[in-house]
Amino acid sequence: MPIGRTHSVSLLGLQGAIVEIEADISSNLPAFVIIGLPDAALGEARDRVRAAATNSGCSLPGRKVTINLSPAALPKHGSGFDLGIAMAIFGAAGDVSSESIDRVVHLGELGLDGRLRPISGVLPAVVGAQRAxxxxxxxxxxxEDEAALVPGIRVVGVASLRDAVIWHGGKLDPVPVDPILRPGSHSVQDDVLELADVIGNDEAVDAMMVAAAGGHHVFLLGPPGAGKTMLAARLPGLLPELDPAAALEVSSLRSLAGFPVGSTLVTRPPLEAPHHTATAAALVGGGSGLIRPGAAARASHGVLFLDEAPEFASAVLDALRQPLESGVISIHRANAVAHFPGSFQLVMAANPCPCGQYGARDSECICTPMSRRKYLGRMSGPLLDRIDIQLRVNRITSAQLRVANESIRITTASARHRVTVAREAAAERLATTPWTLNSQVPGAWLRGPHARLSAATTSSIDRALERGGITMRGYDRVLRVGWSIADLDGAEHPTADHIGRALYFRKALSA
Known part of the structure; x- marks a missing residue:
C-alpha cells in the first residue's frame, strides 16, 4: 500500500518550519504509532484522529498505522498537526487524492465529533508555508479570516474532517455542521487615549513626544498621583501607524500568544503592561514545551510599560538588558533556540521611595535615606544607563491646575502628526544607513563625520562626561535624544539648546 504524504508547520518562535507528515499502513495488528519527536499533546493525536474519523463516517483502517513527522530531529508541539495526520492516513488508504493532499499544508485540531477547532499561531504558520x-x-x-491576512496564498477553511475529505476528492456526502469559532476580543485599534487629558506636566508631555519621535526609552519618577501611568498609557497613541511588515509581525505575535486576530491586521502600536509579580518567562517569553512570547515580545513596535518598576524582581528587570540593546529576544532551550522581535519602547515608572512621598510638596516622607537607596537600587545601574529619558514627574498644584485649564493643550492627533513628520525627517537623513530611528543609531556614527556636531554645540555634555556625570553610553544617548528634539523642532541639526534639553532629560532625576 502506498505511503500518504502531506505537510504541516512547526513553529519555533515566529519562524515556521515545514513538517512532512508521512503515513504508512501495514498488515500488522491494529495500532497507531507517531514518531518524529512529538510532545505529549501531539502524541495524543492518535486518539483524537481515530475518534474524529469514526464519528465523521470515514473510519481508519483496522491495521497498524505509522505516522512519521519529518525532519525527525525537529521538536514538534501542539495539536495543530491533527488534520494533517488524518489526511496522510486517508491518502495512504486511498480514500482521498494523494496528489491533492501533497500540495496542501494542513493546520487544525480535531474534536472527537470530527469538527475542527481553531488553533493559536495560524498567522505565523501560514507565513512560514508561503515562504516555503x-x-x-x-x-x-x-x-480562516486570520489565515487570509497573508497575501499570495490560497486559504481553504473547513468546519470538519468530513468536509476536508470531500474537498480532497473523498466519496462522502456533505453533512452540515456548526463550525467552532474563536471568541472575539477587544481590539488594540481602539486603545488610543487623548493626550489633552493630561493637565499640567508640560515638560513630561514634551518628553513623551521626544520619546515617540526617536523611539527612546523613558523612566518616570514621582509620587503617586503625579500622572506617570497616564503619560505612559498615551505614548502608543503618539506613535505612527504600523507599516505592513510591522503590522504582520505584531499580528503574528498576537496569534502565537493565543489572542484572536480577526479579519484585519493590527495597525496601531500595542501596549503591554505586565503586573510587577510577573516572572522572567512571563516578561520575555518561555515555556517548558512550546515557547510562547512574553509581554516584551508582544510589545514589539509598541510600548512595554512597567509600573512600580522597583517592585519587579531584579533578575526579571535585568532580563530586558539584552533585548534593549539588540532588539531581539532569544530564548535558549536544550534542543532549540527561539527568537522573537524585541523592538519595543520601554517605559518604567517608580515612586521615589517605599512610601512614595519623598520629594512631594504636600506630603512628608517617612522613609530613611537607606531605605530609599535600597528601594531604587532594585533597578540596576546598567539597566538605567540604557534609558535615554529619565524624568521626575511632580503632582500639579491648584495654581498650575487653573493655568492649565485656561490654556490650549496639544491633542493626540496633533502630537502624532508632529512625531510622524519628525520620524520622516530622521528616516530621510538615515536613508543610506540600516537605521530609521534616532534611538537605533550607534554612537560611533553620531560622533563620526556623518553627523559630528561642533564643540560649541556639545560643550554641555562634554563637561558632564569629564566630570563623570554621564558615561560614554550616556553621552551617545544624549546625542540621540538631541537629534530627536531637533527633528521635532524642524531643525536641520541640533543646536546647543537641543543638546542641553536632551542632557536635562537624561539628568533630571539628579537635578
Missing amino acids: GFETVMVPTGN
Whole structure:
C-alpha cells in the first residue's frame, strides 16, 4: 500500500518550519504509532484522529498505522498537526487524492465529533508555508479570516474532517455542521487615549513626544498621583501607524500568544503592561514545551510599560538588558533556540521611595535615606544607563491646575502628526544607513563625520562626561535624544539648546 504524504508547520518562535507528515499502513495488528519527536499533546493525536474519523463516517483502517513527522530531529508541539495526520492516513488508504493532499499544508485540531477547532499561531504558520513555496493551506473555519491576512496564498477553511475529505476528492456526502469559532476580543485599534487629558506636566508631555519621535526609552519618577501611568498609557497613541511588515509581525505575535486576530491586521502600536509579580518567562517569553512570547515580545513596535518598576524582581528587570540593546529576544532551550522581535519602547515608572512621598510638596516622607537607596537600587545601574529619558514627574498644584485649564493643550492627533513628520525627517537623513530611528543609531556614527556636531554645540555634555556625570553610553544617548528634539523642532541639526534639553532629560532625576 502506498505511503500518504502531506505537510504541516512547526513553529519555533515566529519562524515556521515545514513538517512532512508521512503515513504508512501495514498488515500488522491494529495500532497507531507517531514518531518524529512529538510532545505529549501531539502524541495524543492518535486518539483524537481515530475518534474524529469514526464519528465523521470515514473510519481508519483496522491495521497498524505509522505516522512519521519529518525532519525527525525537529521538536514538534501542539495539536495543530491533527488534520494533517488524518489526511496522510486517508491518502495512504486511498480514500482521498494523494496528489491533492501533497500540495496542501494542513493546520487544525480535531474534536472527537470530527469538527475542527481553531488553533493559536495560524498567522505565523501560514507565513512560514508561503515562504516555503506552498500555494494552498487548509485551516479550521475559525482561523480562516486570520489565515487570509497573508497575501499570495490560497486559504481553504473547513468546519470538519468530513468536509476536508470531500474537498480532497473523498466519496462522502456533505453533512452540515456548526463550525467552532474563536471568541472575539477587544481590539488594540481602539486603545488610543487623548493626550489633552493630561493637565499640567508640560515638560513630561514634551518628553513623551521626544520619546515617540526617536523611539527612546523613558523612566518616570514621582509620587503617586503625579500622572506617570497616564503619560505612559498615551505614548502608543503618539506613535505612527504600523507599516505592513510591522503590522504582520505584531499580528503574528498576537496569534502565537493565543489572542484572536480577526479579519484585519493590527495597525496601531500595542501596549503591554505586565503586573510587577510577573516572572522572567512571563516578561520575555518561555515555556517548558512550546515557547510562547512574553509581554516584551508582544510589545514589539509598541510600548512595554512597567509600573512600580522597583517592585519587579531584579533578575526579571535585568532580563530586558539584552533585548534593549539588540532588539531581539532569544530564548535558549536544550534542543532549540527561539527568537522573537524585541523592538519595543520601554517605559518604567517608580515612586521615589517605599512610601512614595519623598520629594512631594504636600506630603512628608517617612522613609530613611537607606531605605530609599535600597528601594531604587532594585533597578540596576546598567539597566538605567540604557534609558535615554529619565524624568521626575511632580503632582500639579491648584495654581498650575487653573493655568492649565485656561490654556490650549496639544491633542493626540496633533502630537502624532508632529512625531510622524519628525520620524520622516530622521528616516530621510538615515536613508543610506540600516537605521530609521534616532534611538537605533550607534554612537560611533553620531560622533563620526556623518553627523559630528561642533564643540560649541556639545560643550554641555562634554563637561558632564569629564566630570563623570554621564558615561560614554550616556553621552551617545544624549546625542540621540538631541537629534530627536531637533527633528521635532524642524531643525536641520541640533543646536546647543537641543543638546542641553536632551542632557536635562537624561539628568533630571539628579537635578
